[in-house]
Amino acid sequence: MSKELFPAANSAQRLGVPAPVLNTTKVPLQRGRSLMDWIRLSKSNVDLRGTGPRPLKISMEELAKHNSDDAWMAIRGYVFNVTRYMEYHPGGESELMRGVGKDATSLFEEVHRWVNFESMLKACFIGTLIPDFTIPKQPKSTSSLLSVPGNNLLKLPGLGKIGGKQYFNVGFKQTEEEVIILFQSDSLETSVENFVCNISNDGLSMHVDFISHKQSLSYFIKLHKQVKASISIVKREVIEIALKKAEPGSLWDGFGSCKHTQPFKNRLLSCTLISKSNITHDTLQLHFRLPESCHMLTPMGAHVFFQASIEDILIRRPYTVALPCITESTCANDPNNFYTLIKVYETGALTKVIGNLSPGDEISVATFEIKFHIGLISSFSNILLLAAGTGFTPMVRVMHHCLFNTDKKVQLGFFNKKELDILWRNDLKTLKARFYSRFTVDHVLSQPDQDWSGLKGRVSIPLLKEMLSNFQIDTTFVLVCGPTPFTTLTLKFLSDMKVKSSSVFAFT
Numbered sequence: 022m023s024k025e026l027f028p029a030a031n032s033a034q035r036l037g038v039p040a041p042v043l044n045t046t047k048v049p050l051q052r053g054r055s056l057m058d059w060i061r062l063s064k065s066n067v068d069l070r071g072t073g074p075r076p077l078k079i080s081m082e083e084l085a086k087h088n089s090d091d092a093w094m095a096i097r098g099y100v101f102n103v104t105r106y107m108e109y110h111p112g113g114e115s116e117l118m119r120g121v122g123k124d125a126t127s128l129f130e131e132v133h134r135w136v137n138f139e140s141m142l143k144a145c146f147i148g149t150l151i152p153d154f155t156i157p158k159q160p161k162s163t164s165s166l167l168s169v170p171g172n173n174l175l176k177l178p179g180l181g182k183i184g185g186k187q188y189f190n191v192g193f194k195q196t197e198e199e200v201i202i203l204f205q206s207d208s209l210e211t212s213v214e215n216f217v218c219n220i221s222n223d224g225l226s227m228h229v230d231f232i233s234h235k236q237s238l239s240y241f242i243k244l245h246k247q248v249k250a251s252i253s254i255v256k257r258e259v260i261e262i263a264l265k266k267a268e269p270g271s272l273w274d275g276f277g278s279c280k281h282t283q284p285f286k287n288r289l290l291s292c293t294l295i296s297k298s299n300i301t302h303d304t305l306q307l308h309f310r311l312p313e314s315c316h317m318l319t320p321m322g323a324h325v326f327f328q329a330s331i332e333d334i335l336i337r338r339p340y341t342v343a344l345p346c347i348t349e350s351t352c353a354n355d356p357n358n359f360y361t362l363i364k365v366y367e368t369g370a371l372t373k374v375i376g377n378l379s380p381g382d383e384i385s386v387a388t389f390e391i392k393f394h395i396g397l398i399s400s401f402s403n404i405l406l407l408a409a410g411t412g413f414t415p416m417v418r419v420m421h422h423c424l425f426n427t428d429k430k431v432q433l434g435f436f437n438k439k440e441l442d443i444l445w446r447n448d449l450k451t452l453k454a455r456f457y458s459r460f461t462v463d464h465v466l467s468q469p470d471q472d473w474s475g476l477k478g479r480v481s482i483p484l485l486k487e488m489l490s491n492f493q494i495d496t497t498f499v500l501v502c503g504p505t506p507f508t509t510l511t512l513k514f515l516s517d518m519k520v521k522s523s524s525v526f527a528f529t
């Protein structure tokens with residue numbers, strides 16, 4: 022067994038999801054180059070633009086000239102002088118340089134769509150990009166209004182044709198008390214966990230977002246009449262969204278009209294902290310309540326985005342949705358509540374804001390994103406979970422599901438620095454006792470105390486071989502999550518060991 026230390030000295034074991042690119046990594050920033058330092062510099066009188074106060078119209082040709090020491094970058098039509106930001110970029114200067122002198126929109130979206138660059142780079146904003154191409158017209162049907170007539174009848178006319186493909190049919194039915202809007206699709210796998218619905222304050226409209234690991238679709242529904250701020254969703258043959266009529270007994274001629282809208286990603290929900298408790302010495306479990314007018318059940322492995330304004334700069338980051346507890350079969354999230362874990366860093370700007378919330382405080386949350394899909398593991402009888410630190414969080418629900426709802430064998434290889442860093446240590450013991458014939462846990466510590474008799478070191482091929490030796494390789498699915506260096510290394514080792522990439526998923 023390797024005696025080398027894990028995690029690497031500079032890797033933060035952190036909660037949340039690293040950027041969706043595995044061969045990249047966060048870099049250790051120089052002293053004085055933290056996010057808080059950047060915020061301070063942005064707020065100072067230092068000129069970060071170098072082009073004067075008036076916004077410019079910048080051609081692609083001009084942009085291309087600023088591709089080295091004087092570094093400009095365009096994202097979503099805005100151009101920024103990122104020269105001074107270089108040293109503060111958590112992904113490193115060389116990564117940021119990849120987008121310099123060009124329209125870096127798709128690169129940016131690929132790496133970390135959630136980052137609030139508009140706010141973070143406000144002091145470096147120099148103008149707008151003159152596109153050198155014509156923006157293609159959107160297909161007409163994506164924005165066309167569709168009225169659905171009917172009375173107690175299920176009508177399913179087509180809706181939201183994109184690229185010639187039809188995604189959803191929508192219809193409605195009603196009772197004295199309720200109006201029920203139905204969503205049905207032949208081409209998309211739907212479940213109540215894929216739908217986020219949010220009624221407007223006046224009860225006259227609602228947003229419906231369908232979010233899956235493959236794609237997301239958003240709809241705006243202008244309701245025929247007013248409803249109360251409460252929603253329930255069930256899946257029978259179709260998804261049924263039940264709304265309480267503000268005027269019980271009134272007859273609706275249709276549910277209203279529905280149009281396909283921009284993706285949900287900037288729509289924020291104001292969530293209230295209900296409680297917080299310590300899971301370890303530096304990790305908190307937080308329970309949030311969504312507004313009553315909202316339904317959001319998150320699928321396994323999903324993360325939500327927290328957003329806060331720090332000295333007027335909006336910071337947004339993903340946090341995994343966890344479970345209220347892990348030892349009972351009934352521990353599930355409900356559509357109005359969710360739980361998350363957060364490791365509070367001394368220097369962390371957003372973690373501090375979230376960690377300092379008190380019960381009753383509100384914070385903005387953007388709806389979830391998901392890459393994992395439970396269908397990936399369904400045909401495998403053995404599941405190996407390789408987690409480092411708070412990287413265990415997205416796996417907890419998968420582990421819980423496999424133990425309580427299937428007869429799969431589960432092995433957890435849990436990498437931490439010290440014993441006191443181990444999340445849910447006692448709960449894992451309880452689960453081990455309960456599922457002794459099909460659940461094993463190997464704790465591996467990189468900085469154990471002297472009396473630690475368990476595994477020591479960092480992830481290595483011999484260690485992985487040992488963990489996999491309990492299982493037949495072709496019936497085993499491996500899930501990996503941790504800080505980027507851990508994930509990258511583990512994926513490399515698994516590949517060297519000829520474990521098929523189709524049997525491995527990394528939460529990134």
Ligand code: HEM
Nearest residue numbers: 039040045046047111112116117120125128129138141505
């Ligand atoms: C378009 C070129 C860019 C590339 C290729 C790039 C690449 C990266 C990479 C590889 C990381 C490390 C992700 C990880 O391992 O966790 C990162 C992090 C980050 N980048 Fe960029 N970046 C780019 C532009 C920008 C810009 C313009 C901003 C402006 C605000 C920015 C802000 C950040 C932030 C805040 C993080 C930390 C994100 C987090 O931990 O949630 N990046 N970037």
